Amino acid sequence: GQNIDQPTEMTATEGAIVQINCTYQTSGFNGLFWYQQHAGEAPTFLSYNVLDGLEEKGRFSSFLSRSKGYSYLLLKELQMKDSASYLCAVGSRASNYQLIWGAGTKLIIKP
Amino acid sequence: GAGVSQSPSNKVTEKGKDVELRCDPISGHTALYWYRQRLGQGLEFLIYFQGNSAPDKSGLPSDRFSAERTGESVSTLTIQRTQQEDSAVYLCASSASTGEGYTFGSGTRLTVV
Numbered sequence: 001g002q003n004i005d006q007p008t009e010m011t012a013t014e015g016a017i018v019q020i021n022c023t024y025q026t027s028g029f030n031g032l033f034w035y036q037q038h039a040g041e042a043p044t045f046l047s048y049n050v051l052d053g054l055e056e057k058g059r060f061s062s063f064l065s066r067s068k069g070y071s072y073l074l075l076k077e078l079q080m081k082d083s084a085s086y087l088c089a090v091g092s093r094a095s096n097y098q099l100i101w102g103a104g105t106k107l108i109i110k111p
Numbered sequence: 112g113a114g115v116s117q118s119p120s121n122k123v124t125e126k127g128k129d130v131e132l133r134c135d136p137i138s139g140h141t142a143l144y145w146y147r148q149r150l151g152q153g154l155e156f157l158i159y160f161q162g163n164s165a166p167d168k169s170g171l172p173s174d175r176f177s178a179e180r181t182g183e184s185v186s187t188l189t190i191q192r193t194q195q196e197d198s199a200v201y202l203c204a205s206s207a208s209t210g211e212g213y214t215f216g217s218g219t220r221l222t223v224v
Contacts, residue, residue: 041217042215042217043154043202043213043215044215045213087154098159098167099213101154101156103152103153104153
């Protein structure tokens, strides 16, 4: 079957670094996405990984290891506005290439 | 359009009434998805349209829920005989093709009283 796991909630301090992990099980992997969702708003695209390695985009980076079924989202120089839920989603042939969504990680930033 | 447009943004309805939610995807996006999100919960897949193929209705929770899409344009999600458990945000998303990233609309917040 297909499964995506990510922590339910994390807390970090303003200015610090936080790593949000996502593990997945699927067949016919076709890419992994990270989305950000502020409370009461729609999810917005952050990053996409299809090959192993690190993709850096400003303060946010995303890493993928296909052999381990593992990804992480790294947020640096945390700001209060980074308080949000972070959703991991995986596309695969098994799901007819639809994205399968994790339940999201609620990130709380403290001053 | 420039983004995914959903209407209404908020809907309060009485238990037992029917409601219709509308989604206007990004022009040219062949794939369209409906999700439900209850307060503090993750995304719950409802239905998926891809071009002129038969829709994937596997996520619809009951026969009170139905959706239509004409070609590659507007989609409507209809909930008949609404129940309080239907209260949630209904999100629509579209993508250029299956397997590509989704762009979400702002959602319709449905409250059944």
